[in-house]
Amino acid sequence: MRFLPAILLFAFLLSCSSPHNPETLNELETLINSRLSELEGTFGVSFKSLQNPELSIAINEDERFHAASTMKTPVIIELYNQAEQGEFSVQDSIVVQNEFVSIVDSSTFTMEVSEDSEQDLYALLGKKTTLYHLAYEMITRSSNLATNILIDFLDAKKVTATMREMGADSIEVLRGVEDIKAYEAGLSNTTTPEDLRIIFEQLAGGDLLSSESKDEILKILKDQKYNDMIPVNLPEGTVVAHKTGWITGVHHDSGIVYMPDGSSFVLVFLSKNAPDRESVLAASADIAEYCYNFMNAQ
DSSP: OTTHHHHHHHHHHHHHTOTTSOOSHHHHHHHHHHHHTTSSSEEEEEEEESSOTTSEEEESTTOOEEOGGGGHHHHHHHHHHHHHTTSOOTTOEEEOOOOEEOTTTOOEEOOOGGGOSOOGGGGGTTSEEEHHHHHHHHHHSOOHHHHHHHHHHHOHHHHHHHHHHHTOOSOBOOOOSOOHHHHHTTOOOEEOHHHHHHHHHHHHHOSSSOHHHHHHHHHHHHTOSOOSSTTTTSOTTOEEEEEEEEETTEEEEEEEEEOTTSOEEEEEEEEESOOOHHHHHHHHHHHHHHHHHHHHTO
């Protein structure tokens, strides 16, 4: 029995030195790179403390990726930006329609309800709903129909221009979703980890939008229904304001993680040419856990 305290001390020290609990930036970056090396595909990660900016890591931060649904965060930002300019109120109504124009040749196309992650909105075709409702469904349930209606209403070029104002100087929001002719012509929305990191930094503390608008956007992002990447391994109750995105071989998550002590950090995880979805999801969750534990150790 006299050896029990020594055993407990050894167990405590072992837990403190666990490879999942990095204490320095070098340890964190090494751990992230090691985890990524286990996967097939190309990956980009951007991590940054919002209170202590020198605590940051950039892995393939300038690599360009198909944006998938991460482009929906710029769209909601532009919605509130135009509302603040007096163009409309986010509580104004708009008709729910399902006919859109290809950016390639102006031919029309429609969205297939069976291909959309959110389907309730299709029951409102021909009826009115609020811009806020569309934005909420676009972010929390990744509604493609809501996204296309909003992009038609706002203008994709204006979305990209506002991202430039925020400092995201390479993200491209060219079009809505399921414009097959544009996809086949190589005209897709693209982003880099750096772009999304800057966008979330600006949402947390930038001056393009009012505090009220940023708080509303972050509240919606915190109500995200798809939580199979960044939040998975974090302690129960951890608040994450984030937006995912996925298409074949592409699995993204990007957002802000809020720590118990009031601090927070941005984490962006992007991937491409990654065929094993489950392995990528698990790795993104592990990387978020490493970042959380690192922040806890500061």
